[in-house]
Amino acid sequence: MSLFPSRSSARDDDDEYTAVPTIPLEDAPLHTQDHPFCYDGACGCHEDHLLVDEINTAYQDGLLTSNEATNVTRGRTV
Numbered sequence: 001m002s003l004f005p006s007r008s009s010a011r012d013d014d015d016e017y018t019a020v021p022t023i024p025l026e027d028a029p030l031h032t033q034d035h036p037f038c039y040d041g042a043c044g045c046h047e048d049h050l051l052v053d054e055i056n057t058a059y060q061d062g063l064l065t066s067n068e069a070t071n072v073t074r075g076r077t078v
């Protein structure tokens with residue numbers, strides 16, 4: 001006998017929204033654990049040997065193809 005069938009799902013959306021972790025954006029954008037390289041080709045992240053090394057390791061482990069590895073270091077999603 002609910003007159004507002006959409007109410008509970010809207011409530012769920014709210015809960016989900018508040019549960020999203022806030023990523024600080026004061027630093028350069030788009031540096032995340034999954035995507036350590038941003039789209040800015042002038043950014044130093046593309047020359048960070050530790051990061052590049054991780055991609056190389058993933059490539060050598062067969063986790064990434066060479067194309068994917070290149071795309072990741074260019075800041076694109078795989």
Ligand SMILES: [Zn+2]
Nearest residue numbers: 037038043045
């Ligand atoms: Zn960057």
